[in-house]
Amino acid sequence: MNTLTASMALSGKAGRTKLRGRVDAGFAAPARVRLEGVAPFGRPVFILTASGDSGTLILPRDDRVLTGAPPAAIVEALAGVALTPDMLRRAVSGCGLSGDEPSGGQRHGDDLAAIAVGSGRAYLRRVGDTWQMAGAARDALTVSYAEYANGRPSTVRLVSETSGRAAADLTLRLSQIEINTPLDAKVFEAEVPQGSVPLTLEELRRAGPLGVPQKP
Template identity: 35%
Template sequence: MLVFAGCAAPRIVLPEGAGTPLADYAELFDAAADPCRGVQTLELVLAIEGETGDTRLRGRVRGALARPASLRLEGVAPFGAPAFILVAGESPAVLVLPRERRVVTDATGRDLLQLLAGLPLEPADLRAVLTGCLVPHPTPVAARTYSNGWVGVQLEGEAMLYVDRAAAAPVIVAGRRKGLVVAYGDHVRGMPRRVHVRSAPPGGVATDLTATLSQVSINVDIDARAFARVVPRDFTPTSIDTLRPEAGPLATTP
């Protein structure tokens, strides 16, 4: 078995070896992937804990996501203004830091997600990772069975999803894509409520995060203004190059 261990997080265990080819996998994959493929909009609260490099991360984030690539994340503070507001997707990305009265407009959504959480993901990819599909448009091309009862489904590109068919209903329990390994748990109606992500890009900074999802609302109407790019005129423009992950709004002191 291939094991990834995170600090205070459940292990991510993926089958190793060639497995046994499975020809009739389409129905199984559809049953497991239909819940996440059906997500058009998503509102939720994320409780995040983990580390990126030497920086500990912890916090609660309120999120709104919509197809094809709209994203709004707000860092929930104990009181007062949000710790941060990130809007990305259809318009150029913006990161607002209300407590510091600063705003970042010179970075992509991918760069800002890497700054905040150590995960270089596009907004559409973040939605896919959180809902269990792993990639925005999961298209199966082959499958193999493993001794632990899982079925590994190869997707177009370099991604692989693992389906547990021993459950009452087939569910996606893990996946891997370039630079990323993910484990899913605590499923509700086929969608995960716990997502453990490990990223260890060659030559890059390792990240190990667990996100617990709550207050999940799927396919609800989200006001388009939630994804509007608003740049406060009285905030100080700040370059992303001046921000450090260890001083970010999700960073915690040891």
């Protein structure tokens, strides 16, 4: 899979903050992403574009912009889950959290299997005559899949734990999924509005998940 676009209905919690909204997403292998937080009307809540290790976050409604920050750190500040563009693409597409080659596995009964993949594990379940990705775990992050349609999950749950407790528990319900549709490179380039006030990663973190940093 080279590209994926989808509309994602987001719900859940990050810390004590309840999250709900819609995000339009575009991904291109190996590490490009565009996430646009859709508002009920008017300009987007946020636009995140990233390629490799550098991301740009635009807050159009607040005239703020964060540039040159690690994409995983931006996603963590927005939603409580630290995901690189590649990890997020894999998670949303139903491919787990790692692109490493499997190195071993273990069956659990007739219908479940656990596969070692890099520093994590992938979990498969038998559905009829085929094996289906049930979820994956890597470090403190887990992803689980449900409601498969046309061979891909339409519901993705992401849980990040800290000290044994869920720091974030998010559910993404996917629709309008398109695979391997050509995407122009400009999709992943930020168009920063004139007059945008610089924003730091620390300010974004202080604002909390999907918070609005105050202008200086």
